[in-house]
Amino acid sequence: MPRRQGASGRVPAHQNTHKFHHNANSKYTKTVLAISNTGVCRRCYEQIEWRKRYRKYKPLKTPGKW
Template identity: 50%
Template sequence: MSTYENKATYRKGNNVKKGQAHQNTTAWKPNKNSKKTREINALPVYGLCQRCTDVILWRKKYRKYKPLTSVKKCTGCEQKNIKEAYHVLCNNCASQKKVCAKCLESKEIITEKEEIKSAADELKDEQELERMLAKMTLRQRRSYMRKLERGDDVGEINIDDLDDFDDFSDEDDSDQNDQDSN
């Protein structure tokens, strides 16, 4: 007899399994100060359906995510183009076939690669905003910040226009100073 047959139960009826023996009372928390954890959490998740995105986010949350160490071969074009862990198709093949890059099912893709900004892009945008705010007058700055808070479209404001405005305000100040001295 095999060991499996020895352990089998011969009880008739009422073969309902019991629940989990030990329930967790507190949630597991990874080491948040770990450099590796910060790097993994900074990696963007894109080109996947909702289910695959949830799976990847779960893996990141519970430290099960293993990033790629080298570039991986795409199953569609057979070239080494995959730079994201758990993906099977490269971005080009997935977008051409309109499928999820992980499960290969034609579901709605949550985020595309083009929609995600890198840290360098965000830093550049932030610096541009600070430069633009520095060129504004106090009234313009407050008006701009109110529009941002309301969610109004602020794309129409151009930095070049602010430069022109500053030039005019300097001329007005110099004219006023000339009048005061006379």
């Protein structure tokens, strides 16, 4: 039976004890951090920065078309 809207699931099993640290010396991290994100709105800029900070950013494999 589906849950009602607004009903939450279980509570987390464990609380995070330390902040996420990525490998700062990796080639991939240096490439991602070097990518500039200019020409986007403030909200998109903040989302991209968050993704870079927590290693969630995945660059495009092919350039986008205009």
